[in-house]
Structures are given as structure tokens and as C-alpha cells.
Amino acid sequence: MVNREAVNCELVWHEISNYLEGEVEPALRSAMDEHFRTCKRCLSVLEGTRNVIHLYGDERMMEVPAGFGRRLERRLAQSARVGGSRWSTWSAWLVPVAALALFAGGLRVANSLTVARQLKSEHAQAGHGIPPDMLVIVTADAKVFHVAGCGVIHNKTTERTLTAREAMQQGYVPCLRCMRQYLHTASVGPIALESEADVDLDADEANVPGSGR
């Protein structure tokens, strides 16, 4: 229960943003409402803050330089022409790559062009068929790359985003949890996969199938 007399101006200023977000408890909200009725200064702060949110939330505040849209459209069109042919031949290029890989002595197909010579984790798999332009996250002192939002990203304050190709070239290995579809997990028993979801994996072990976690 909020002591209404304890709701002073300092507390109101501290909570005013949460108040506007609708994130204060009903009792505190009610006490703040009462405070606003009697404190002209806090009412002014409330109205002013609300005005700020209203003004800056207006799309007219987001101006782009003259010609921005035209330049963007042109660049996208160029990319679509180049990328279009790349996409349309997505499956086709696998053929010569596979041939090249086989010729080179049975190297793995999907990673033959992108994987670093030395993986950061010697126990890990390199992954298969990972789209090279996919955006992934890596962090300092970790050996694993993740898709954004993965629950086992350590040391989040040092996150870097790069493409999967860049990550693999730098020796990072795919996370077992969020990149599972690209790993040989068929040999991993369902129990291993299930239990893995319940623990916060050590970054080095995050993509070691059947590591017993």
C-alpha cells in the first residue's frame, strides 16, 4: 500500500516516465494522480513530458535528406538485379561448389567456401547450408555465433553483428540451440536436445552435439 503522504515531488519525477508508460502499480498511480491535482510544478512536468513524447512521436519529426528515397530505390534496384540472379541460381551454384568440394577431397559442401581453417572450438561442428549473408551475433571471448534473440548469448554488452560468412571466416561456430537446423543433430538423442534447453550453455559447449548437457 502506498502512503499518499510519502508521494513527494522527487518520487513523482522518478516515476513519471513509468506513469506515462502505464507501468506503475494502481495504488501508486492513484497517489500520483492526487499529487498532480495539488502540485502545479509536477503537473507541469507531466504535461511537458507528455508533450515531448507526442511531438517527437510525430512522423514529421523524421525528415530525410532530399532525394533519399530516389537514391535508396536506385541502390535496391541495382542490388535486386545482382541479387536476383544470385537468388535464382541459389540451388544451381551448389552444383559446381559440390563438384569443387568433391574434387578437393570430399570437403563438406556448404562450408567449403566460408569456413575458417581453424575453428575456435575444436569440438564443434562447422554447420551446413548456413546462408552466408544471414545476420548473426557474436560476443567477446565467445566461440559461438547466434541468431538475434537467442537465449544463450553471453556477455551481451559486447555483441557484434556480422554475416554468417564473416563469422565462419573468423572461426566462430554455430550455436546448437538457435542454429540447430544447420547442424548434424540427427545423431543427438532427443533427451540430449531437451535437457540442453533447460541449461544456460557454456559458450564453448553450445554447439557440441551430444555433449551430455
Add this chain to the structure above:
Amino acid sequence: MSESGVVLNNPEQIGAREQDLILSVQRGQHELFYELVRPYERRVYAAALAILRNEQDAEDTAQEAMLKAFANIRQFRAAARFSTWLIQITVNEALMRRRRGRTVVMEGIDERREDDSKYAPRDFADWREIPSEALERKEVRQKLAGALASLDRKYREVFVLRDMEQLNIQETADALGISVASVKTRLLRARLMLRDLLAAGWEQGWFSRLPFEKGSKPW
């Protein structure tokens, strides 16, 4: 404006049209990608500018972000909001560019540390609400943009993502790689500082020519 030239006003129609466009681009109609992202080009540019504070870098970054979104459109899943996905890519791209050092912003110790000290908003005897119609005037928009640009980057970034880009608190935290508590602390400070800057603008005559109805609320 849709492809057929019909203006869509209903949010559900717009959402359905967007889903159609996403599917079409994912299936290979790449020429439709610009139509898909055009409604968000201002937001993408604003997010990049908030982080880089340089118009040329912001434009380059916005373009790079759009290209990455295009290259990764097959990874987009309908469970997420397309606009949020796009803004998150943009923020990542802008942060990466800043880290690469092309846009080096010297950062003091105070900038990195979370500032929990109490902030007392100024007491203004006479300030009035700025009506949104005032945004029609370029000089008003410039004053507001200038006030925003004057904030420390940690406050500016959170404010732009939450209050301009309309990401929620969690999405803002995820995009910047900071905690929810930090987002809330910085958001509070940013809002109060902007309120104070705008209020001070009244005293300096920024908005002196704005029309106000008689009896409008004094601050």
C-alpha cells in the same frame, strides 16, 4: 499507396498488404522490395542518424541496412513485426559502423556509466504546450531536432528507439544490448531533459510566433 494505386487506410488492410509483399519478395519478386520498405525509410534513417549523428553516414547506413534486410528477407518470420525487424537491423548496422571507427565519438566515463543520480526538472512559470500543428514549421522541427541532438548519445538512442521508432522497452533493450532497467532510467532522463530544453526554448523565443488559443494551459 499500394501497388495498384489504391490508398490503404485501414491498419488491417495495410498489414495484410505488407504480408503479401513480404511473401512475394521471399518468393522472388525482388522488384517489390522497395514498395515493402518505403513506408519505413524515414524511420530507418532516423534510427541511423540517432546513433551516428552524421547525415551522410546515416544515409549510407540506412541503405546498407535495407540491403541486408533484402538479403535476409527469407529469414524473416511473420511472428515479428516487419518494422521492428528492419529497425533492429538498422541499429546493428549503425552500431557496427560506429565501432569500426568511421564515426568515432569520444565517450567519457560518465557516458558509459549508468547515471542513477536524481534529476530535478526545472520549474517553469510560463510555458505552454506546443501543439503538433507547430511541426508544420521547419524552424520548429529544427529546434526540436537540435534539442534531441544535444542529448548524450545514451539518452538520445533510447529516446529515439522508444519514442520515435515506437519499439517497446524490451525491443529497445535488445536492439542496444542493454538491460530493461537501463532503458527505463535513460528514457526518463531523456524525456525530462527534452522537456526542460523545450521549456527553455520558450524563454528564448523559439516558439514565440506560434498561435495559441486564448486561455491555453500555462505551464
